[in-house]
Structure formats: structure tokens, C-alpha cells
Amino acid sequence: MNSLIPQFVASRHLFALTMRRQLLSRQTLACVALSALCALIVLAWSRHSDPTSKKLAEQVLVPTFVAFLMPIFAICYGASGIGGEREDQTLIYLLIAPLPRSLTYFVKGAASLSLVGGWTAGTLFVLCKLAGKPGDELFRLFLPAALLGALAYGCLFLLLGAVFRHGTIISLVYWFFLEVLFGNLPGIIKRVSVAFYVRCMVHDAAGDMNLGPPGRVAREMFLPVSGSTAMITLCTATICLLIAGMVLFDLREYRDAS
Amino acid sequence: MSASLNAVDGPLVEFRSVTKWYGAVIGVNDVSVALQSGITGLLGPNGAGKTTLIKLLTGQLRPSLGEIRVCGQPAHSARARRHIGYCPDADAFYEEMSGRQFVRTMARLHGMSSAEVQDRTEQALSEVGMSDRADRTLRGCSKGMRQRIKLAQALVHHPDVLIVDEPLNGIDPVGRRELMDLFRRCAARGQAVLISSHILDEMDELADRIVFMGRGRILAVGSLPDIRAMFAGQPLQIRIACRQQRELATQLIGWEHVARIELAGTNELLLQVIRPEEFFARLAVLVVETSFDITHMESTDATTEATFQYVMSAAARF
Numbered sequence: 001m002n003s004l005i006p007q008f009v010a011s012r013h014l015f016a017l018t019m020r021r022q023l024l025s026r027q028t029l030a031c032v033a034l035s036a037l038c039a040l041i042v043l044a045w046s047r048h049s050d051p052t053s054k055k056l057a058e059q060v061l062v063p064t065f066v067a068f069l070m071p072i073f074a075i076c077y078g079a080s081g082i083g084g085e086r087e088d089q090t091l092i093y094l095l096i097a098p099l100p101r102s103l104t105y106f107v108k109g110a111a112s113l114s115l116v117g118g119w120t121a122g123t124l125f126v127l128c129k130l131a132g133k134p135g136d137e138l139f140r141l142f143l144p145a146a147l148l149g150a151l152a153y154g155c156l157f158l159l160l161g162a163v164f165r166h167g168t169i170i171s172l173v174y175w176f177f178l179e180v181l182f183g184n185l186p187g188i189i190k191r192v193s194v195a196f197y198v199r200c201m202v203h204d205a206a207g208d209m210n211l212g213p214p215g216r217v218a219r220e221m222f223l224p225v226s227g228s229t230a231m232i233t234l235c236t237a238t239i240c241l242l243i244a245g246m247v248l249f250d251l252r253e254y255r256d257a258s
Numbered sequence: 259m260s261a262s263l264n265a266v267d268g269p270l271v272e273f274r275s276v277t278k279w280y281g282a283v284i285g286v287n288d289v290s291v292a293l294q295s296g297i298t299g300l301l302g303p304n305g306a307g308k309t310t311l312i313k314l315l316t317g318q319l320r321p322s323l324g325e326i327r328v329c330g331q332p333a334h335s336a337r338a339r340r341h342i343g344y345c346p347d348a349d350a351f352y353e354e355m356s357g358r359q360f361v362r363t364m365a366r367l368h369g370m371s372s373a374e375v376q377d378r379t380e381q382a383l384s385e386v387g388m389s390d391r392a393d394r395t396l397r398g399c400s401k402g403m404r405q406r407i408k409l410a411q412a413l414v415h416h417p418d419v420l421i422v423d424e425p426l427n428g429i430d431p432v433g434r435r436e437l438m439d440l441f442r443r444c445a446a447r448g449q450a451v452l453i454s455s456h457i458l459d460e461m462d463e464l465a466d467r468i469v470f471m472g473r474g475r476i477l478a479v480g481s482l483p484d485i486r487a488m489f490a491g492q493p494l495q496i497r498i499a500c501r502q503q504r505e506l507a508t509q510l511i512g513w514e515h516v517a518r519i520e521l522a523g524t525n526e527l528l529l530q531v532i533r534p535e536e537f538f539a540r541l542a543v544l545v546v547e548t549s550f551d552i553t554h555m556e557s558t559d560a561t562t563e564a565t566f567q568y569v570m571s572a573a574a575r576f
Contacts, residue, residue, distance in 0.1 A: 003336075003337065003340075005369070006368065006369020006370070007336075007369060008369075009366070009369045009370070009371070010366065010367050010368065010369040013363070013366040013367060014367060017363060021352065021354075024354070088350060088352075088353075089348050089350035090350050090351065090352055092318075092344075092346050092348065092350070093352075093364065093367070093411075094367075095316075095317070095318055096316055096317070096318075096339055096342065096344045097339065097364075097367040097368065098336045098337070098339040098340040098367075098368060098369070099336055099367070100336045101336075253318065253319050253320065254318060255280075255313075255319070
């Protein structure tokens with residue numbers, strides 16, 4: 001009991017420290033710039049002669065937000081949660097602090113995931129507002145899937161940042177090959193990608209709009225899972241990745257930290 | 259000083275048959291050593307295992323075999339880290355912070371209340387002589403200032419065991435003297451101070467005990483005179499300043515303890531002496547009985563550096 005209060009105080013401070021350092025970092029500049037670019041795309045699209053929710057989802061939100069911005073937010077803040085400390089050589093100060101390592105990982109992860117979730121929800125809200133009336137309807141449909149996807153991505157990239165020395169680069173490589181390439185391959189191989197489950201959730205939530213890959217063949221090759229299965233998969237992946245990260249961080253020896 | 263120190267029986271730090279492997283490479287090999295309050299110097303050439311020993315002690319690495327206890331707790335546990343203050347060699351900080359903010363941050367990571375953070379931070383900054391300069395951003399600080407801030411963060415929670423890796427790098431001579439005084443004050447308070455350093459001269463006057471490491475093993479542990487005494491068969495180098503240089507040399511040359519005599523300048527003799535204790539006793543009698551005017555006498559190889567050379571050359575024979 002005696003050590004719980006100092007641990008709580010230290011954890012609270014570590015959370016605030018991580019949030020502050022992450023927010024005032026290069027990653028935030030990258031997120032602002034890319035979000036602004038997507039906002040310009042949405043503004044340009046809103047001048048469309050016949051803007052509908054279905055077109056907004058298929059032409060803008062899925063390709064720019066779900067497939068691009070959301071993983072980028074997760075890479076920016078997730079991979080740098082522990083990975084940034086390693087690159088700055090400041091990880092040593094966390095390793096010698098009297099906090100259990102798994103708790104350190106959890107607190108850093110909670111701070112990073114809060115930022116990933118905040119950016120995801122905030123940017124989705126702004127993009128939908130800029131799109132006008134079609135966007136208002138889509139925000140409600142996209143938000144749960146986007147948040148769950150962002151958290152799953154965040155936990156995955158946090159883990160990669162903790163395990164590999166150049167976590168950000170490895171996260172980018174992972175995202176490009178497994179999410180972008182594999183995620184668009186026909187068949188069930190795409191089921192290893194987070195984006196697949198996000199899209200399944202969105203398609204399921206927006207059933208009335210008949211969202212999905214264009215064309216009959218593409219639809220048949222997509223082999224979607226139900227919305228609830230996708231949601232359970234994303235939740236399970238998030239929790240498992242977080243626990244795996246806590247265990248690995250606890251056991252791992254950082255020889256590069258001096 | 260934390261109250262925990264009084265509650266601990268036995269050594270503050272204990273390595274029990276500790277071995278650490280990095281794959282097929284051995285980092286430290288069957289190391290058993292205990293640290294008590296006082297200053298202990300950790301010396302050894304590159305690759306000797308000093309860094310591995312420090313990383314094991316600070317819980318960054320886990321031993322492959324054996325165990326390490328800090329104030330009775332396993333070294334890799336969070337409870338043990340409450341007793342440890344570590345000043346790393348790497349010159350890395352949260353660069354956007356000021357020195358004061360950095361030390362406060364580290365105090366908060368030790369779970370202190372706001373009032374405690376304030377008090378302990380000012381106390382630590384004052385101890386390292388940075389109270390009036392700690393508001394400067396760390397990226398604008400000199401190497402010496404950064405070194406002091408790093409030391410302040412290690413002291414802020416009043417650790418029982420202070421581990422400092424190359425603490426005098428980048429510090430000017432006046433600063434070195436101040437930091438050496440600080441380490442002595444820590445030792446006087448009952449803290450165990452482990453200093454890993456390549457500056458052997460400073461260890462002569464600073465360390466109560468030396469741990470010599472080589473090839474992953476502990477080669478020798480003890481005070482410098484004790485370690486030097488292990489090499490009694492090795493001639494001791496002595497410099498004597500005497501106005502009657504040649505007359506004294508004539509007397510000494512017949513002694514069986516004196517292996518070699520060299521005249522240096524107009525009034526100095528450089529001797530190599532076997533069984534020094536017998537030599538000093540006989541020399542004292544000679545000086546009393548005759549009128550030799552000896553103004554200065556010193557051993558030139560009872561230094562850390564000379565002892566280090568002895569230890570390393572002895573180790574190389576095995």
C-alpha cells in the first residue's frame with residue numbers, strides 16, 4: 001500500500017509528461033500538415049455537383065482518412081511512445097524510475113493512445129463538418145470503427161517502437177506492405193490487416209448506403225466479416241497487443257540505453 | 259538519507275556469483291562483490307565488464323546466473339530502484355526542459371508530493387552547485403552544467419546507493435574538486451557511492467575501495483594499499499629527495515632490499531625496493547643515526563594507475 005500512492009503520483013506525472021512531449025513534437029506538425037491536406041481535399045470535393053454521403057465515404061473518407069490519416073496518426077504517436085525515448089536516449093530515465101516496467105509501458109501507451117484517439121476523432125469531425133450535410137451523417141457511422149481501428153494501430157505501433165530500435169521506420173514499412181498491399185489483395189490474406197476490419201465495421205454500420213468495393217467481382221473477392229465480428233476482432237487485437245507490449249517491455253533488455 | 263538505510267542489515271549492494279551472457283559472449287563472469295557505505299571506484303580497461311556490472315546493478319539487465327540485491331531487494335525490481343540513484347554516462351536529456359524542470363521531473367517520477375518535489379529539487383541543485391543556473395534550457399547548457407544536472411537528478415530522491423558513470427568528464431578542475439567533495443559528503447552520510455571512471459589520478463584520493471575488473475571478472479577488491487600489498491614481490495618505486503644524494507646512494511646500494519638506484523637531478527634518488535616495510539624501518543634507523551637531510555620521500559607506484567598496471571599485468575599471466 002505504501003508504494004501504491006507514489007506509483008500513482010509517478011504514473012500520473014508520466015502520463016502528463018508523455019502527452020506534453022508528444023504534443024509539442026515534430027509528429028504533431030506532421031499530423032497538422034496531413035490533416036490540412038485532407039481538409040483541402042474534402043473542401044474541393046464538397047464543390048461536387050451532387051455530393052452524397054455514399055460518394056463522400058467511398059471517394060474521400062475511406063481512401064484518405066481510413067486508409068491514410070488514421071494509420072499515420074497511430075504511427076506518429078504510437079511508434080514514438082517508447083521508440084521516441086529510445087531514439088532520444090532518454091529511455092534510461094524511465095528504466096531507472098521506481099515504476100514497474102509494465103506500468104511504465106501501460107502509462108506511456110495510455111498517453112499515446114489518447115492522442116491517437118483524440119486526433120482521429122477530431123480530424124474525422126472536422127472533415128465531416130467541412131463536407132457539409134453528407135458528412136454529418138457519416139461522422140456517426142465512421143466514429144466507432146475509426147476509434148477502434150486507431151487504437152488497434154496505436155497498440156501495434158507502440159509495440160513495434162518498444163521492440164525495434166527504429167520503430168517508426170519499421171511501422172511505416174509494416175503499414176505499407178501489410179496494410180496497403182496485403183489489405184487490398186483478394187482472398188482472406190487481407191484479414192491480417194487492421195484496415196480490413198475497420199472497413200467491415202463501416203460497411204456494416206452504413207448498410208443502407210450499400211458501401212463496399214465497386215463492382216460485383218471486387219465485392220465477391222472482399223469476403224467481409226460482420227460488423228460485430230470486426231468490432232470484437234479489433235477490441236481483442238488492441239487488448240492483446242497492449243498486454244504483449246507490457247510483457248515484452250518488462251522482459252526486454254535495452255542494451256542501447258546507457 | 260532515506261530511512262531505509264537503517265533498516266537494511268548487511269551490505270547495501272550484493273552480487274552473488276553473477277554471470278551475464280550476451281549470446282555466446284560473456285559480459286561478467288561469476289562476480290561476487292558487496293558494496294557498503296563509502297566510495298568505491300570501479301576500474302578496468304574497455305570491455306572489462308564495468309558497464310555490464312552497472313547495468314545489472316541498475317536493473318537494466320538481468321543476470322543469466324546468480325543474483326544481485328540492493329538493500330535486500332532484487333536489483334531489477336521497482337522497489338530496488340527506489341534505493342538507487344544513477345548518473346549515466348550518456349549526455350542525453352529532455353532537451354526542451356530547463357535543468358530545474360528536469361530534476362523536478364525525475365523527482366516526480368519517484369512519486370514525491372509537490373512540496374517534496376520543490377524541496378528536494380532545490381536541495382539537489384544546491385548540492386551540485388547549480389541553484390542559480392538551473393533555469394537555463396538544457397540544450398543551451400555547457401557539458402559541465404549538464405553533468406551537474408545529471409548528478410542532481412540522481413541525488414534528488416536521497417538514494418542509498420549512488421552510481422556514477424564517468425562523473426568528472428567535461429568538468430573543470432574547480433568543478434572536479436567540488437564534485438569530489440560532494441561524493442565524500444554522500445559517503446559520510448552513509449551512502450554507497452560507486453564511481454566508474456577512467457581518470458585514475460582522482461581515484462587515488464577519492465575512493466575508499468577499488469574494484470578492478472578485467473575480462474568480465476573481478477581481479478582485485480580492496481583499498482589501494484591492500485591491493486598494492488598483494489604485489490609484495492613486485493619492487494616498489496620510491497623517490498627520495500636528499501641534499502647528500504651521493505652519500506646516501508653509497509649507503510643504500512649495499513642493502514639487500516634495494517634492487518636498483520638511479521640518481522635524478524642533483525638531489526633526488528629513484529629506488530626500486532623489495533620488501534618495503536623492512537626497507538623503511540632500516541632507513542629510519544639510518545636517518546636517525548646519521549645526518550642525512552631527507553626533505554621528501556614518496557612512493558611513485560602506490561597510485562591507482564600503477565596498481566592498475568600491476569593488476570592488469572598479473573591478470574594477463576593467467
